[in-house]
Amino acid sequence: MSKKRQDLINHAERLFYEYGFHSVGLKRVIDEANVALMTMYNHFNSKEELILAALKCREERYFSLLQEVVKQNQDSKTNALSLAEAHVDWIRTHKKGCMFLRAKEEYPSEESDINRYVIAHKKSLIAFLKKVNFNHQEAMRLALLLEGATSLSEVENVEEVSKELLCLVRHLF
Amino acid sequence: MSKKRQDLINHAERLFYEYGFHSVGLKRVIDEANVALMTMYNHFNSKEELILAALKCREERYFSLLQEVVKQNQDSKTNALSLAEAHVDWIRTHKKGCMFLRAKEEYPSEESDINRYVIAHKKSLIAFLKKVNFNHQEAMRLALLLEGATSLSEVENVEEVSKELLCLVRHLF
DNA sequence: GATAATATAATGACCATTCTATCTAAAGGT
DNA sequence: ACCTTTAGATAGAATGGTCATTATATTATC
Numbered sequence: 001m002s003k004k005r006q007d008l009i010n011h012a013e014r015l016f017y018e019y020g021f022h023s024v025g026l027k028r029v030i031d032e033a034n035v036a037l038m039t040m041y042n043h044f045n046s047k048e049e050l051i052l053a054a055l056k057c058r059e060e061r062y063f064s065l066l067q068e069v070v071k072q073n074q075d076s077k078t079n080a081l082s083l084a085e086a087h088v089d090w091i092r093t094h095k096k097g098c099m100f101l102r103a104k105e106e107y108p109s110e111e112s113d114i115n116r117y118v119i120a121h122k123k124s125l126i127a128f129l130k131k132v133n134f135n136h137q138e139a140m141r142l143a144l145l146l147e148g149a150t151s152l153s154e155v156e157n158v159e160e161v162s163k164e165l166l167c168l169v170r171h172l173f
Numbered sequence: 174m175s176k177k178r179q180d181l182i183n184h185a186e187r188l189f190y191e192y193g194f195h196s197v198g199l200k201r202v203i204d205e206a207n208v209a210l211m212t213m214y215n216h217f218n219s220k221e222e223l224i225l226a227a228l229k230c231r232e233e234r235y236f237s238l239l240q241e242v243v244k245q246n247q248d249s250k251t252n253a254l255s256l257a258e259a260h261v262d263w264i265r266t267h268k269k270g271c272m273f274l275r276a277k278e279e280y281p282s283e284e285s286d287i288n289r290y291v292i293a294h295k296k297s298l299i300a301f302l303k304k305v306n307f308n309h310q311e312a313m314r315l316a317l318l319l320e321g322a323t324s325l326s327e328v329e330n331v332e333e334v335s336k337e338l339l340c341l342v343r344h345l346f
Numbered sequence: 347g348a349t350a351a352t353a354t355a356a357t358g359a360c361c362a363t364t365c366t367a368t369c370t371a372a373a374g375g376t
Numbered sequence: 377a378c379c380t381t382t383a384g385a386t387a388g389a390a391t392g393g394t395c396a397t398t399a400t401a402t403t404a405t406c
Contacts, residue, residue, distance in 0.1 A: 004385080020279045022195035025361060036386045037363090047362065101327055102278055105270055106193045122328040140329065140337050148321025154274055155295040156313065164313050172344065177351080198395060209352045210397090220396065 005043045007033040013054040017099045021106045051114055058099055059121055070132045079132055080173040087146050088162040091153045098150050178216045180206040186227040190272045194279045224287055231272055232294055243305045252305055253315055253346040260319050261335040264326045271323050
């Protein structure tokens, strides 16, 4: 993969998450990535495609984080706790909510590729949880707790929120 | 209060929630509210002030909803369940996340009045819960569950999410 | 006659996207 | 080593649109 392309994706992911998708212009992205405008349009056909690439990149990183901590042949409680701890590690450095939901909110049209991608991403998360021993209700329950921790960390102390999340998972699984 | 002013606030709240703050221009708001541009600037000094007024209006409606269902001298479990049910009623018609967090995400500068208002709003929610018998940990816990239900309802069936929320509250309080 | 609301247009800034033309650098063949 | 081809990257400007905000001047309404 081209270095310029990866630079664009990395800076796009950072800037869009920090300031929002409509607030950040392409000029800002290419300036911080040290890439010419035409180079960007050489790699991506539009701003929306760049956003999609940034989301894809983020999705891989997040799912890798979760994948690493789940072990086969482990009871539900242990896996749930490991996943919650991994998620806590994630939100410690990502206190501005879920980038995927934010993308869906800024591109609410059901025709939008971005909107569709976000829905697929969340379905993937549920599917991943089901592949790791959880039944449907447990998967939804854990997803609800993780999303709640993500949102609450936007306004409350993230360490306190994390402790509460882990406490909840211990009680419930 | 002026009818035109209230029309502006109502349509602003609806449009900003549906499509996002930066995506919706003032032209769209005043057209749908049937108000002239200068009338809008007569009532509000800027777009950000209109947004603040819309958030204030929404906050009052949401807190009224919660206020109505909590009764004094009731045990924690009953109050927690009533609040969760009230919140479920809310998200049934508001499946695009928390408008306050979305505002904070689109106006991330800590100098922004909008950002400050959202933080104050969430502090108010916690404070409200504490005034209704909940200790600090219970308030944080309930807030986490409510935020989780709000987020998850953006991508999963809201009735299913609601059932799970109520189930969780029954287990935990 | 005062107050509120209107329509219209101007301002200046920013936006995504496209076009043009130049430049660099590596690759391949002789 | 030298030349040529090719692809990728560059700068800069143009297009056409939208945006928030301000100014001006006119119309209702009470």
